[in-house]
Amino acid sequence: MTRIMLRVTLDQRIRPIILSGGAGTRLWPLSTAERPKQFLPLVGDSSLLHQTFARVADAVLFSAATVICGAGHIEQVEETARDASVGAPRIIAEPAARNTAAAVALAALTAADDDELLLILPSDHHIAYPEAFRATVDAARAGAEAGLIVTFGMKPTRIETGFGYVQTGARLAGAVLRAERFIEKPDAARAEAMIASGDHLWNGGIFLATARTFIEGFAAHSPDILAAVRASLSEPGAMIVTPDREAFAAVPAQAFDHAVMEKFDRVGVIPSDFGWSDVGSWLAAFDHAPRDGDGNAVESGSVVIGGAGNLVRSSGPQIVALGVEGLMLLATDDVVLVAPLADAQRVREAHAWYQANRKN
Structure with missing residues (x-):
């Protein structure tokens, strides 16, 4: 009888929680604090947030999305939702950036009920195969219903030192495996060895669990974050939730992985292969862009002559x-960035210089 009641309670659509914070400084100068990368068409003709809305628009699998964004981005979120024809999303407007642990706590504490399934996903990732993504989310449900926080582990396609990895273990529920340990940004030799072992996946920053399980994870390992976020909420059921500015400023700024995932004893991982990219640099954007016959990715209106x-x-x-090779040439109305594509990870250095020396 208990099992039947549990299934009735948990057999529900999944609530997408779209994290739309951050400034995307590695995609500067086009990505700025005022219009960060999720609002830009970096891969394809629509913005990354627009693509995320479309990815979770299946009304059979998903309920209406909630977006967690900065208070200054509410209008851009609403405009993007209209463009994507997904209806008005619920919005949680953070008065300050406090990293992903605070955002996940906000999602859990404002859920419809403790048994609601919440899919935490970034707004600024690219998924090449949306149908495979949705099938993987549906397969991860078994782990979430069993009381796990399920993280989505991406099949590695190269030796990558800029990502976190998760080691997989025994099967726990359906396709969900035990997450044995998390490894943050290994060096090249260690990354190569982990990939060769066959039991390490990229940690994609996508999580599925019930609101209750997320809260239990915080209560066990980061009760200070949970308490501070709870103290900032006065109307958690509103369509636009606005945490108290002063109370929210007291929330410790910490990544969800460090605050909960690396410590919680009920963490699963589902192997995923749906063409994921975090679009974390201009080199990643270049990798996904259409090219001409010389391998140039050129936005309409500009041109490369005799270069590749x-x-x-x-x-x-x-x-x-004219006659250049392997460069990124990026311009806005007030700044131009020219650098080798191979140095895409150094864009933050250029952004820091610009911030310190910009002309008013």
Whole structure:
């Protein structure tokens, strides 16, 4: 009888919780604090947030999305939702950036009920195969219903030192395996060895669990975050939730992985292969962009003449590049960035210089 009651309670649509924070400084100068990368068409003709809305629009599998964003981005979120024809999302407007642990706690504490299934997913990732994504989410349900926090582990496609990894263990529920341990940004030799072992996946930052399980994870390992977030909420059931500014500023800023996932004893991982990319740099954007016959990814209106392997994007002036190779040429109305594509991870250095020396 208890098992039947549990199934009735948990056999429900999944609530997408779209995390739309961050400034995307590795995608500067087009990505800025005012219009970060999730609002930009970095892969394809629509923005990454637009694509995320479309990915979770299946009304059989998903209920209406909740978006957690900065207070200054509410209008951009609403506009993107209208463009994606998904209806008005519920919005939780953070008065300050406090990292992903605070965002997950906000999602859990504002859920419809403790048994609601919550899919935590970033707004600024690219998924090449949305149907495979939805099938994987549905398969992960068994683990979430069993009381696990399920993380989505991406099949590695290269030796990558900029990602976190998760080691898989025994089967726990359906396709969900035990998450044995998390490894943060290993060096190249260790990354190569882990991939060769066949039991390590990239940690994609996507999580599925009931609100109750998320709360239990915080209560066990980061009760200070849980208490501070709870103290900031006065109307958790509103369509636009606005935590108290002063109370929310007291929330410890910590990543959800460090606050809960690496310590909780009920963590599963589902192996995933749906063409995931975090679009974390201009090199990643270049990898997903259409190219001309010389391997150039050039936005309409600009041109590369007699050059190869370049990325050209502009929200301002036209760019005309002559005889250059392997460069990113990026422009806005007030700044131009030119650098080798191979140095895409150094864009933050350029952004820091610009912030310190910009002309008012």
